[in-house]
Amino acid sequence: MLLTFTPASKEGGNRHFPMTKEILVKLGANVVYTKCFNSGWENIVPGNEEFYKQDAEIIQRYLSYDNTTSSKWQQIYTDWKNKWNLK
Numbered sequence: 494m495l496l497t498f499t500p501a502s503k504e505g506g507n508r509h510f511p512m513t514k515e516i517l518v519k520l521g522a523n524v525v526y527t528k529c530f531n532s533g534w535e536n537i538v539p540g541n542e543e544f545y546k547q548d549a550e551i552i553q554r555y556l557s558y559d560n561t562t563s564s565k566w567q568q569i570y571t572d573w574k575n576k577w578n579l580k
Contacts, residue, residue, distance in 0.1 A: 494552065495527040500534045507531060526551060
C-alpha cells in the first residue's frame, strides 16, 4: 500500500504519485493500493472521518486477509463454476 498525505491540492499534491508507484514496483514492491490524500490541512482533521472512511474500509479488508481467505474464495468459485457444467 502506498499512502501519502499532503497539504497541497490535487494539482500539486499527487502529480508525482504515478511515478512514485512505478519506481517502487521496479524496486520489487507489490503495490496493491495507492491513495494520495490532498488538501490535508483542510480535510485530515478530527471529526472529518467521512473524508477517508471508504479508503479505511479498503485498507481494513486488505489487512484482514490471511492464508485461509484464499481457499474460501477458491471454493466459492469452484461451486459457482460447477453450476455451469451441464450434465
